[in-house]
Amino acid sequence: MNPVEISHLTKHYPDFSLSDVTFSVPAGYVTGFVGANGSGKTTTIKAALGMIHPDSGSATTVGHERIGVVFDAPPYNPEWRLKDLGRGIGRFYPTWSQERYDGELQAAGLNPAKKVKELSRGMGMRLQMAVALAHNPELLILDEPTGGLDPLARSEMVDMLAQFMVEEGRTILFSTHITSDLDRLADYLVILSRGRVVANGTAEEIIDSFRLVRGIPEHLTDAVRQASLGLRSTSLGWEAMMPADAAEALTDRIVVEVPTIEDLAVHIAKEAGRE
Secondary structure (H helix, E strand, C coil), X not given: CXXXXXXXXXXXXXXEEEEEEEEXXXXXXXXXXECCCCCCHHHHHHXXXXXXXXXXXXXXXXXXXXXXXXXXXXXXXXXXXXXXXXXXXXXXXXXXXXXXXXXXXXXXXXXXXXXXXXXXXXXXXXXXXXXXXXXXXXXXXXXCCCCCCCHHXXXXXXXXXXXXXXXCCCEEEEEECCHHHHCCCCCEEEEEECCEEEEEEEHHHHHHHEEEXXXXXXXXXXXXXXXXXXXXXXXXXXXXXXXXXXXXXXXXXXXXXXXXXXXXXXXXXXXXXXX
């Protein structure tokens, strides 16, 4: 069994629907869960963690005691002091290491006497990572952990995740709209748009399957339009995603580049929004 299995997951809200979402998170790899804010990433994660009940379909994970979770904001009582937080949460995890927790606080420069509410956003993320790592989880699930962080804090977070993956058998599901955070990490990608999966596979396969193309208005022919995904056009020029084989057949006057994860997320989601 994969650490995370999402099968035909559907959840309806008055102003949003998660529609038939299916993907898996393979053991031993980092899966990037990509999409704009409001695309359904958090809803999917909450269903996987048993925090909400889907209308249909299923979302399963390894046992909760084997999962470390980092949300976009600390879910702890704001009045708790960090030293008390560790002792309280540790009772729920058979593999909890108070020594590891204290060490993570020290490495982050966090004063154990401080209250949760006194922490900055970046320090709140480091606290969550300390809690997540202190019970030696097999699976880390992160929901927008780098949103609102400065570049240095984001880089440090990515470094911590890379270090986590050094040990064999560990797995990460990393939900984010800041796709540059995944450039160093992602083995697999799941791209979500408006509650639907629009791309799913290895990062290498998805990137190799597409090309980012751009040119001047005169080169935007009907054939180019037909092959393009997420076309963006102005009076000065145009840009689109295109299947690699179609892109390589274009005239030399059109610029053809290997896309980044961000390019893919933007253009594929834009195309999905037109359907």
